[in-house]
Amino acid sequence: MPLDLNRVHMPEQDPAQRRRNFSEVNLGLDAEAARREAARCLYCKRPTCVDGCPVHINIPHFLAALRDGDPDASARRIRQDNSLPAICGRVCPQETQCELACVLNKKGAPIAIGALERFVGDHALRQNLAAERPAAERTEKIAIVGSGPSGLTCAGELRKLGYQVTVFEALHALGGVLTYGIPEFRLSKAKVVQPEIETLRDLGVVFATNAVVGRLATIEELLNAQGFAAVYIATGAGYPQFMGVPGEDLNYVYSANEFLTRINLMEAYRWNAAATPVRVGRRVGVVGGGNTALDAARSALRLPGVEEVHLIYRRSEQEMPARTEEVKHAREEGIIFRLLTAPVAFTGNERGDLAAARCVEMALAEPDASGRRRPVPKPGSEYLLELDSAVIAIGTQANPIIAQTTPGLALTSKGYLQVDEQGRTAMPRVYAGGDIVSGSATVILAMGAGRTAAHAMHFDLTGQKL
Amino acid sequence: MMNNFNIINKNQLSPDVWRYTLSAPDIARKRRAGHFIILRPLADSERIPLTIVSSDQDQGTIDIIFQVVGATTRDLAGLRAGEPVKDLIGPLGHPTEIAKHGTVAMVGGGVGIAPLLPIAQAFRAAGNRLVTILGARARSLLILEQELASISDKVLLTTDDGSAGQKGLVTAALEPLLVAREIDFVMAVGPVPMMKAVADLTRGFGVKTMVSLNPLMLDGTGMCGVCRCQVAGKTRFACVEGPEFDAHQVDFDSLRRRLTMFREEEKARREAKPSGGSHAA
Numbered sequence: 001m002p003l004d005l006n007r008v009h010m011p012e013q014d015p016a017q018r019r020r021n022f023s024e025v026n027l028g029l030d031a032e033a034a035r036r037e038a039a040r041c042l043y044c045k046r047p048t049c050v051d052g053c054p055v056h057i058n059i060p061h062f063l064a065a066l067r068d069g070d071p072d073a074s075a076r077r078i079r080q081d082n083s084l085p086a087i088c089g090r091v092c093p094q095e096t097q098c099e100l101a102c103v104l105n106k107k108g109a110p111i112a113i114g115a116l117e118r119f120v121g122d123h124a125l126r127q128n129l130a131a132e133r134p135a136a137e138r139t140e141k142i143a144i145v146g147s148g149p150s151g152l153t154c155a156g157e158l159r160k161l162g163y164q165v166t167v168f169e170a171l172h173a174l175g176g177v178l179t180y181g182i183p184e185f186r187l188s189k190a191k192v193v194q195p196e197i198e199t200l201r202d203l204g205v206v207f208a209t210n211a212v213v214g215r216l217a218t219i220e221e222l223l224n225a226q227g228f229a230a231v232y233i234a235t236g237a238g239y240p241q242f243m244g245v246p247g248e249d250l251n252y253v254y255s256a257n258e259f260l261t262r263i264n265l266m267e268a269y270r271w272n273a274a275a276t277p278v279r280v281g282r283r284v285g286v287v288g289g290g291n292t293a294l295d296a297a298r299s300a301l302r303l304p305g306v307e308e309v310h311l312i313y314r315r316s317e318q319e320m321p322a323r324t325e326e327v328k329h330a331r332e333e334g335i336i337f338r339l340l341t342a343p344v345a346f347t348g349n350e351r352g353d354l355a356a357a358r359c360v361e362m363a364l365a366e367p368d369a370s371g372r373r374r375p376v377p378k379p380g381s382e383y384l385l386e387l388d389s390a391v392i393a394i395g396t397q398a399n400p401i402i403a404q405t406t407p408g409l410a411l412t413s414k415g416y417l418q419v420d421e422q423g424r425t426a427m428p429r430v431y432a433g434g435d436i437v438s439g440s441a442t443v444i445l446a447m448g449a450g451r452t453a454a455h456a457m458h459f460d461l462t463g464q465k466l
Numbered sequence: 467m468m469n470n471f472n473i474i475n476k477n478q479l480s481p482d483v484w485r486y487t488l489s490a491p492d493i494a495r496k497r498r499a500g501h502f503i504i505l506r507p508l509a510d511s512e513r514i515p516l517t518i519v520s521s522d523q524d525q526g527t528i529d530i531i532f533q534v535v536g537a538t539t540r541d542l543a544g545l546r547a548g549e550p551v552k553d554l555i556g557p558l559g560h561p562t563e564i565a566k567h568g569t570v571a572m573v574g575g576g577v578g579i580a581p582l583l584p585i586a587q588a589f590r591a592a593g594n595r596l597v598t599i600l601g602a603r604a605r606s607l608l609i610l611e612q613e614l615a616s617i618s619d620k621v622l623l624t625t626d627d628g629s630a631g632q633k634g635l636v637t638a639a640l641e642p643l644l645v646a647r648e649i650d651f652v653m654a655v656g657p658v659p660m661m662k663a664v665a666d667l668t669r670g671f672g673v674k675t676m677v678s679l680n681p682l683m684l685d686g687t688g689m690c691g692v693c694r695c696q697v698a699g700k701t702r703f704a705c706v707e708g709p710e711f712d713a714h715q716v717d718f719d720s721l722r723r724r725l726t727m728f729r730e731e732e733k734a735r736r737e738a739k740p741s742g743g744s745h746a747a
Contacts, residue, residue, distance in 0.1 A: 170687050172553035210555045240691040249720045251727045258690035275512045277731035352723030
């Protein structure tokens, strides 16, 4: 049989239209397109795509059910490996993971695994396919700290094993970065995040919002006074980093977390309907080259009155950590890319409002410790870029609250939690995973850590290996 | 921890200032002087920070005091006793570092007197002599005078219009005490210009001075950084590293500018929305 190299195309909103709305950009595959794409898979004896997935989802297994026209079975299969497929299908960098490893990638037409994962995940949510019930209830209570992707995954895994699981969330809404960080146009809260959480609630997971573990109850109190058998810490990295250049405290210089939280969590994107303001003016500069920077830039573009959004990144497009698709979408929508450029200072007017970024052009020298070519300033290349607002999206650090209030934990020099390969911290019965261990990483790695830790907890509590 | 944050009691302290007793047993058990909360009165309100003024562990309640200045505080004032606030988290921030210094000047201005009360009580309990200086625009705006008087060795009042105590600013009452070398430590809470004036005054006398900062906040847990302040030339997050800092190291001009960030949006919202809800207790 000849190779079918007609990779399915994800339908998307027209750029001219979507750059002014917050609805999802990608529209999803229909059942027939999904079936055809799954039929294109070669079903390799040794599937390299599975090696390319950080959590080793059995990709051919769920694809085969799709090919056979049984999306229900496909959903059951993927949920064995991934409790949040509708989310991963949307936000995973497939082009550097499973799709990169697909043998058809050599021919330039890898299977659209991400699009198929999204299709299956959405199918499960649409059909309201019940999650796998626990075979038997267990009496042990487990506390999960943080309701982001890592905490949700760990909660789901433990609940399936019959544990009594409570997820504590500091904010008033659940989902962590899925809710406050990733914008609506990339990940719908109402269509995807909330239903995924409801699936866990139906399974019997208990959620407690407005609960700042550490300040309210400490980890030690959860274990002793409140009778939890174990705790999983998944509080994320979420402590914004600034550049340390002059003028960063000027008005309308936001951290990406602040900017996105105002827009997503506090729903400032519903202009005039939400009480929480966000002010951007006409010209917005976003500093950084990761997914968060692109999320901020594309969110800014969608706000009323915004005319220009400049993405300021100190390396070239090749070194950008963002997903290829986000870069492509951002270009189509009209984001202005100022590559090989870095702000060295922000200047303001007499009221202390941002007026401009003083930028310098960069050249790439030899690779640094990260393996990426190190940017060095070009002498005499400084210029002023007039801006009404700026968003700093250069990464995050470890949130200090748990470390401040839990003396028994071992920390890395950067304040992240030290764990073994299974997620065990230095404190007995306390586990951790996701960005609070790894530093800023991906949703899928955070989910993988949640699953690994859940299995380690089960082993430590029962002696049973999964 | 699935609390219903009901308003147990509602008291009007001055035309725009309210004291609420809220049901929050877990927070009541944990809070110490200097802690604050973040609350959201209604589902479509902002999240705003407020200091915990007092708590009652047996009743499982905390008290807050707030002034109606914008849409969200108006939403809060519009709630009735018996109704819940939508969301409430805490206790947040570092508690006040309490030590025995000798004679402590407790300086409060306007609604800043509210956060001052628990701090004053804690310093008193640690065996300090308290000289309390309270400032407001007019007598009708002075709050908590009785409570502070009951734990202070001396209370000095200042008002802009002279309707109570000395006419003028709190610094006018503080300066002679500093000159007399009567003060070993100063705690100041109030509007930014007041805290700056106190810091500038005490710096010259070399008297250690702490201030409780009131920047804008969103999550209150270190996630957003809108509360960042410049302290000793470094960026510090008031929510998880403060809210109390060494007054002589704080860049008050930066703080004052940042507090005006959404003034126009707040004004538009205030004017757009009629003053709804009942103010009856």
